[in-house]
Amino acid sequence: MRIRNAKIVTGTDKNQILDGYTIEIEKESIKSILPDADYPPAANGIEIIDAQGQYILPGSICAHTHFYGAYARGMSIPGSPAKDFPEILQKLWWPLDKALDENSIRYSAQVCLIDAIKHGTTTLFDHHASQNFIHGSLDTIAEEIIASGVRGALCYEVTDRDGETKADDGIAENIRFFQSVNNSNNTIKHRLAAYFGLHAGLTLSDQTLEKARIAAPQTAGFHIHVAEHSSDQENSTNRYGMRVVERLSKFDILRENSIIVHGVHLSDEEIKILADSGCWVTHQPRSNMNNGVGMARVEEMLAGGIRVGLGNDGFSNQMWEEWKAAYLAHKLWHRDPRRMPADLIYQMAVNNNAALASQAFGVPIGAIQPGGRADLIFVDYHPYTPLTEGNFPWHIVFGFDEGMIISTMVDGRFLMRNRELLTMDEEKVTAEALAYAPTVWSNYQRVLQG
């Protein structure tokens, strides 16, 4: 396949904008990128697609999300509004995850995947919880990932909050799924990845962390919320006499392929430990604002050598919305318009997320270059000021929006073409999900009432 007449934003470490270029795709990968005029006539049978001057960008990557939260949209939470993040967990997320069954897990994944494809997010790192349907829950999501055509990295959030048996079940689900992915063929492995999920230090005893450490294969990365709210640090210092990152380090959680989520409340020493460990940190500013937990010291982390990526924590799969939130939130938080320039967000959302995805799936993902996977989005953007390599991140913040995305491709296959979804039936999925919402919401009310 050749896609000609494109304006390509390469998303490579040194970003390039190539106007009037052709991308040649062979199977799942990009074979070559040359000016339109430099290609000899295509042999018979090679499909030629005219991009009509649209911008072609690497598909967006979301480094941390929760498909399971989909049914929270519009749900009524009884009683007085949650006053802080610990109350939000107790009133909303923990009872909601216990209200989920196989059907609702499937619908939650489906609606999120449709949202992702429509808005150009082609790889997602999910963190799943469903404490009354643990065994096989990751298979349910994986089936939907494979059917949708996107890439997904999955794990189960192990926690002690519902007792030891369920903590053990969570560990078993991670291990079962890890082995199942490991035993798959390469086609599956490049689309599906497995992490060892842990909820957060404040709901994990030393005993459970030790079990996780022993159970996790050496090659497995962990995916865990860290110091999202100050209560995580208070719990850790009061109960265990050390801060959260020190405690996780003790249990070998901070591996080079582990994902540390949020890190809002970290000391200088903890930031240094994370940098030395080589693990990933992800930033989710929309979630941080929504929960009123504060802002992570992302600029210092990046300057200190930590590979920080960008996630959405279950917000919409419009990753440019997350760019915009990051751009604005740090300026307000610090009352300083110099904070969080757009090129720093580019480093997280494009370069670092691409490196994370490439590590997770074992193939080059997230940049438009020969040998890279053909995960592309077509954007109908008409800039009225020059768009250059240097100012591209600011065009994302002030110009681009996800409604301009016309087509989405993963591994050289269109998942949406000219705004038509090709792998998923939006009308059917939303009708089924909607019909099931009263069941989920009444389960939630029942769980709340104990």
Ligand SMILES: [Zn+2]
């Ligand atoms: Zn999260």
